[in-house]
Amino acid sequence: MFAFIISRILQALPVLLAVALISFAMFAYVGDPVAIMLGQDYTQAQRDALVADLGLDQPFWVQFGRFIGNAVQGEFGLSYRLSRPVADLIAERAPATLELAFCAAGLALLIGVPMGVYTGLYRHAWLSRFFLTFSLIGVSLPTFLIGILLILVFAVWLGVLPSFGRGDTVRLGWWTTGFLTWSGVKALVLPAITLGLFQLTLIMRLVRAEMLEVLRTDYIKFARARGLPNRAVHFGHALKNTMVPVITIVGLQLGAIIAFAIVTEQVFQWPGMGLLFIQSVGAADIPVMSAYLLLIALVFVTINLIVDLLYYAVDPRLRIGRGKGGH
Amino acid sequence: MAASVRRFFDSDLWWSFTRSPVTVVSAIVAAVCILGAVFAPLIAPHNPFDLASLNLSDAFKPPAWDEEGAREYLLGTDDQGRDVFSAIMYGARVSLLVGLSATAFATLLGVTLGLLAGYVGGAVDSFLMRICDIQLTFPSILIALLVDGVVRAALPRIIVWLQERGVLSAEISAQLAHQHIALFVVIFAIGISEWPKFARTVRGSTLVERNKEYVQAARVIGVTRARIMVSHVLPNVLGPVLVVATLNLGLAILSEATLSFLGVGVPPTQPSLGTLIRIGNDFLFSGEWWITIFPGIALILMVLSVNLLGDWLRDALNPKLR
Numbered sequence A: 001m002f003a004f005i006i007s008r009i010l011q012a013l014p015v016l017l018a019v020a021l022i023s024f025a026m027f028a029y030v031g032d033p034v035a036i037m038l039g040q041d042y043t044q045a046q047r048d049a050l051v052a053d054l055g056l057d058q059p060f061w062v063q064f065g066r067f068i069g070n071a072v073q074g075e076f077g078l079s080y081r082l083s084r085p086v087a088d089l090i091a092e093r094a095p096a097t098l099e100l101a102f103c104a105a106g107l108a109l110l111i112g113v114p115m116g117v118y119t120g121l122y123r124h125a126w127l128s129r130f131f132l133t134f135s136l137i138g139v140s141l142p143t144f145l146i147g148i149l150l151i152l153v154f155a156v157w158l159g160v161l162p163s164f165g166r167g168d169t170v171r172l173g174w175w176t177t178g179f180l181t182w183s184g185v186k187a188l189v190l191p192a193i194t195l196g197l198f199q200l201t202l203i204m205r206l207v208r209a210e211m212l213e214v215l216r217t218d219y220i221k222f223a224r225a226r227g228l229p230n231r232a233v234h235f236g237h238a239l240k241n242t243m244v245p246v247i248t249i250v251g252l253q254l255g256a257i258i259a260f261a262i263v264t265e266q267v268f269q270w271p272g273m274g275l276l277f278i279q280s281v282g283a284a285d286i287p288v289m290s291a292y293l294l295l296i297a298l299v300f301v302t303i304n305l306i307v308d309l310l311y312y313a314v315d316p317r318l319r320i321g322r323g324k325g326g327h
Numbered sequence B: 001m002a003a004s005v006r007r008f009f010d011s012d013l014w015w016s017f018t019r020s021p022v023t024v025v026s027a028i029v030a031a032v033c034i035l036g037a038v039f040a041p042l043i044a045p046h047n048p049f050d051l052a053s054l055n056l057s058d059a060f061k062p063p064a065w066d067e068e069g070a071r072e073y074l075l076g077t078d079d080q081g082r083d084v085f086s087a088i089m090y091g092a093r094v095s096l097l098v099g100l101s102a103t104a105f106a107t108l109l110g111v112t113l114g115l116l117a118g119y120v121g122g123a124v125d126s127f128l129m130r131i132c133d134i135q136l137t138f139p140s141i142l143i144a145l146l147v148d149g150v151v152r153a154a155l156p157r158i159i160v161w162l163q164e165r166g167v168l169s170a171e172i173s174a175q176l177a178h179q180h181i182a183l184f185v186v187i188f189a190i191g192i193s194e195w196p197k198f199a200r201t202v203r204g205s206t207l208v209e210r211n212k213e214y215v216q217a218a219r220v221i222g223v224t225r226a227r228i229m230v231s232h233v234l235p236n237v238l239g240p241v242l243v244v245a246t247l248n249l250g251l252a253i254l255s256e257a258t259l260s261f262l263g264v265g266v267p268p269t270q271p272s273l274g275t276l277i278r279i280g281n282d283f284l285f286s287g288e289w290w291i292t293i294f295p296g297i298a299l300i301l302m303v304l305s306v307n308l309l310g311d312w313l314r315d316a317l318n319p320k321l322r
Helices: A002-030 A033-039 A044-054 A060-072 A086-121 A126-140 A144-157 A182-215 A218-225 A230-268 A273-282 A286-314 A314-327 B003-009 B010-017 B021-039 B084-118 B120-136 B141-164 B170-179 B178-211 B213-220 B225-261 B271-281 B290-317
Strands: A170-172 A176-179
Touching: A002 A060, A002 B120, A060 A273, A060 B003, A060 B141, A086 A126, A086 A176, A086 A182, A086 A230, A086 A273, A086 A286, A126 A182, A126 A273, A144 A182, A144 A230, A170 A218, A182 A230, A182 A273, A218 A230, A230 A273, A230 A286, A230 B141, A230 B178, A230 B225, A286 B010, A286 B120, A286 B141, B003 B010, B010 B021, B010 B290, B021 B084, B021 B290, B084 B120, B084 B178, B084 B225, B084 B271, B084 B290, B120 B178, B141 B178, B141 B225, B178 B225, B213 B225, B225 B271, B225 B290, B271 B290
Parallel strands: none
Antiparallel strands: A170 A176
């Protein structure tokens, strides 16, 4: 187990280093930090002094090493657009994005898995057909259109839910949460549905396909022959064995949720990291972009690692294989 | 010519096409979208970019079936009195152009690098496939956004750099700095975000082909490596590429729409469907829903029909599924 974790981390390191290299190259060559810090009027002497001060006259690898050192400490310099430390900007907005992403993922799981189980068990029920048609729509609608349609129906026509912002938030230390106020919860509903709908349909289809597969196996027939109640067969035996692919996809889709959070946040003007990123892309704000890139890479690598570890917890065959090797 | 047409109508492909009503319908929808987009300047009822023909008193007209709608504006008008239906036709043109160019670019890049990786192997192979692995870890829209952002930020410096070295004349660089280039940036960004799929597919089939007898025979009679790759291996690995390209076209159109919706896509002077949706989004709250919803429906129809065609092509060309 321990060796497994170490080897996974070692595999992830080159990915992180490659992303760090790209992000450093952006930082060093795309944006001109000196020109931006000096403003319009400066002498060559001032420029040289600043270059030496920032260490920009050092060889590439020395600069890269220093960039990594700073990045590990969460130091990414100042945003060109807002003239504030990038780390502060991201820390300020992370809670909004994380709350949104977890709500969307939770929604997708809590609704998607039961819908998948139902459509898998009762294949010909009219409700199953309805769910499947609905999922086809969910798959083919682009995220921003789902958001726009929801705003049109629930905010403009019915006027029951807010269409932008986070509502009132409560500050808990450095974390701001929208869960504790009524307007915060209301503001979360539409963005979470927008972001979660595609994942929901994906999970539903996956669980359905896996259930159909598993229900045909011999051990399910055997469990029925033993006279176990339907509930035990369906949930204890069948659903449990569909979980490995579901965990993989959900884990990998968490990344997609973060990527599409950018779109959802733009539609709902949700004050999270995605909105910050897209505003930075528009304004060519390189420090924010490179910091966001590194952060996302870290999140993706971590998610992949956790997914691998969950395999261990869910699929006993992997553990047995290892155990034999150990003895 | 007539013989090859007859052969096409006798083929399995045509037979499986006629047997699937969903495919026929999506082919018709796709054809209508494509024809409408291509011939927009000829058949669109209005020219939304002809400032002289715009009349502000026609602004915010609802669709024709609404009581307040005007018959000449079938799907209503936007804030400047532009006909939404015509704007959609012109917008679909830009969307299709970007989608097709980006897919073509991704195909070219992916096929070349995939062929190289598969045939040359060794360090080239592991290097290219590592890049693919890293890129496939991230959703393609994120890569497209990032490339788009970086190229935008770097563009002024690249142009100055090229100009200083005499590669570009001052005149051309002045033009480049102008908005035209935004279109190419988007195509480049989407293309870069999608090449690994092509490279993977081609590399896989190349690995199979390279050990076949005809390749060995070519090698024995002294055909050069480059020539074997291009004229012997390449034609035999292109089949699956067609399917990947079709399925990717829908994705590329959606990526472009997403980028344009986020305001970092095509320039507002050449609005695509995504740009129209973004512009219309501002009027959603004042009740003018048609400005944003109709371009949205057009986008869905276009992408859905292309995707269904791609699905059908994948199944029809896969002998295992027959």
